[in-house]
Amino acid sequence: MSDSSLRLVWVYPDLLSTYGDQGNVLVTERRARQRGLDVQRIDVRSDQAVPTSGDIYLIGGGEDRPQRLAAERLRRDSGLTRAAENGAIIFSVCAGYQILGHEFINDLGEREPGLGLLDVISTRGEGERCVGDVLADIDPRLGLPQLTGFENHQGITHLGPTARPFARTVFGKGNGTGDGTEGAYNETVFGTYMHGPVMARNPQIADLLLKLALDVNALPPADERWYDALRAERIAAASQPD
Numbered sequence: 001m002s003d004s005s006l007r008l009v010w011v012y013p014d015l016l017s018t019y020g021d022q023g024n025v026l027v028t029e030r031r032a033r034q035r036g037l038d039v040q041r042i043d044v045r046s047d048q049a050v051p052t053s054g055d056i057y058l059i060g061g062g063e064d065r066p067q068r069l070a071a072e073r074l075r076r077d078s079g080l081t082r083a084a085e086n087g088a089i090i091f092s093v094c095a096g097y098q099i100l101g102h103e104f105i106n107d108l109g110e111r112e113p114g115l116g117l118l119d120v121i122s123t124r125g126e127g128e129r130c131v132g133d134v135l136a137d138i139d140p141r142l143g144l145p146q147l148t149g150f151e152n153h154q155g156i157t158h159l160g161p162t163a164r165p166f167a168r169t170v171f172g173k174g175n176g177t178g179d180g181t182e183g184a185y186n187e188t189v190f191g192t193y194m195h196g197p198v199m200a201r202n203p204q205i206a207d208l209l210l211k212l213a214l215d216v217n218a219l220p221p222a223d224e225r226w227y228d229a230l231r232a233e234r235i236a237a238a239s240q241p242d
Contacts, residue, residue, distance in 0.1 A: 149194025
């Protein structure tokens with residue numbers, strides 16, 4: 001690949017790819033190639049160093065123990081933190097979202113330090129798991145249509161003053177705090193509880209990451225027919241009464 005390639009980094013697929021979140025890297029790669037972009041995809045396993053020269057980093061969800069192992073290794077490696085300091089775009093889902101915050105509760109019931117890339121703290125809810133389809137309105141500043149996804153988590157994530165809600169729920173629990181917030185973001189780092197995978201249902205999120213990484217306001221059009229059909233089907237399903 002040339003030095004001008006868009007570098008797309010999929011972080012720890014051996015630990016954090018339990019719920020089909022690899023679909024996010026597949027969709028982002030495809031959306032880039034549809035625009036004629038040269039893409040270098042780098043899959044980084046947990047026994048490998050995270051490169052600091054990537055443009056977009058994607059992190060998925062996982063079970064409690066793999067989440068703890070991933071957090072330990074990411075803290076020790078520091079590559080993802082340095083990439084964020086270099087201005088890389090990072091998108092995380094569920095367990096990955098919690099890891100990017102200040103702390104979360106691990107599988108041992110202990111407070112586990114995160115990377116501090118998002119101003120959030122995650123605890124564990126005492127009630128029923130948050131499971132089911134979600135429909136949410138994404139922060140208007142991001143200029144995206146409604147978010148559709150699937151949540152499956154016990155976590156409750158509280159946003160600090162420098163984190164903005166990624167979306168606000170129409171249906172579903174989102175961050176689990178009861179205030180309708182879903183996910184969080186700052187200028188370059190994004191987190192959500194939405195699986196699905198979320199970018200297959202909402203390819204405009206992938207386009208947003210591409211625009212931020214390329215520092216452009218718009219991308220050439222792409223074929224939206226398959227994505228539009230999936231979005232319409234999932235939004236209709238989420239909108240049906242129980």
